[in-house]
Amino acid sequence: MRADLEIIEEWVRPGSRVLDLGCGDGELLAHLMKQKQVSGYGLEIDHDNITLCLEKGVPVIEKNIDDGLVSIRNHSFDTVIMTQALQVMERPDQIIDEMLRIGKECIVTFPNFGHWRARGYLAFRGKMPVSKFLPYTWYNTPNIHFCTFKDFERLCVERNIYIQERTVVDHSHRDHWWIRLWPNMLGEIAIYRITR
């Protein structure tokens, strides 16, 4: 399993009710259902991923998260998770508000645009960063709202969101001591546990 998902697994309590926004092929939920006896759903829009979820027995609901989550009651989930999808949302701030409304706590992961490679790419080449990890060009990228860890944490301060825990890893989702020294420069993906 992806290393970031292993970190998330540690943060999810056994038997809890989980909503995974942009659940992909259902890997995380399938794992959590098996290992932690969680219940819940994945929300997904990609057709192939929906089929993969169904084949795994992961409850998946076809839904565009940008359309909102109004039908879901306040605090009706123990944990709302969004891995690597925040940057494709139309309004990441609103979706975080929604996640915190329906979930008692939320886990969010996203790529760090403040990483030294992205900075260097723009600074020295004068072009929007393209990498193996972020392979799109500016005009066709689904990633429309990049931010850095600092940006995200500033949003949390402004919106009274409490960061309970943060782990910063490299693109292979590995934790290194040197990343902890200067996460916004050296970390590529952050995993946040937030509440309000």
Next chain:
Amino acid sequence: MSREYPQDSVGLVQPQVLHFDQPLELVCGQTLNSYTLIIETYGTLNKDGSNAVLICHALSGNHHVAGYHSDDDKKPGWWDSAVGPGKAIDTNKFFVVCLNNLGGCHGSTGPASINPETDKPYGPDFPIVTVRDWVNSQVRLADHFGIQQWAAIVGGSLGGMQALQWSIDFPERLRHCLVIASAPKLSAQNIAFNEVARQAISRDIEFHDGHYYGENTVPRTGLMLARMLGHITYLSADGMGEKFGRELRSDNISFDFTPQFEVESYLRYQGKRFSTAFDANTYLLMTKALDYYDPAAEYDNSLSSAVAQTQCKFFVASFTTDWRFSPERSREIVDALVDAGKQVSYAEIDAHHGHDAFLIPIPRYMEVFSAYMKQVEADTPAIESHDTVGGTDNAC
């Protein structure tokens, strides 16, 4: 020599007629002292009766879901695309049961049947049956086969309503509930369409207040109009445009009222065909069952409360251009199930076929349907695979 059927067809099938003598109390207050259900089954029931799938039909459907009744049949059953060896509902794995509902006109007790009290056809005196009544009659059918718990109950449209009602009324008797192109209740617009259809039938001079059986006639025109109206609402504007456009049957406009546009002659053909194959009183009954369906009504109009006691897992699917049972209505079901904390999956299929899409083997539809049925299979203890060649294994 008998005809060759495709490998994935259940092949030649035979209906079976079952009589039930235990009185059935209906929601309307009346009682059917005895009744007949005509059914078909495909595949083999395993020893513990755990691999049974019930298919509930929609407004004009019947027990003949898959396969052929004779070598001369041009068309197979109404859902042959989804039921057969290796298909979404795999008859190599599941024992599939389908019936004609009470009030129907294909062999189960209905308005054209003889009322034992009068020795005449029931006609308009056949009691109004509801979705719940159908479910109650289907419970007897399950008992007949010794099926304690269905592996799945599957239905589209009005059939989906029956599947959902099962999950509410008999939560312990099904493991999976598949609700396709359905709704938790009809909208005013939907009831309005049904009312126009009913008026078309009951105002036909040949209707004779429903007693047309004795008059040696049938309200053909009314039924035809009802079907034509229904048919329009089952298609999407785009689908109709794509299929017919403004195509003419001949080269020139004739400036009279004969059918000139292809869509006109198509509707007339469909209407006419239906008017000779379907019973008018049954049509009235089926549309009423649709109108009355509202499982949330007994729960303070809260669908979440209505589904609170369900125990099965759910699969809900809708089609983008279906405006008679729109995706919004399916999402209401999904939202209620999520609200009640039930396990549910939902797919919204891109299709231009309107409501009819649920009967059409659209690739993505069949893909998600099959993927979900794999889960049904995984949740079925002691499934015995019967890799028989199509058509030889019909337990009827």
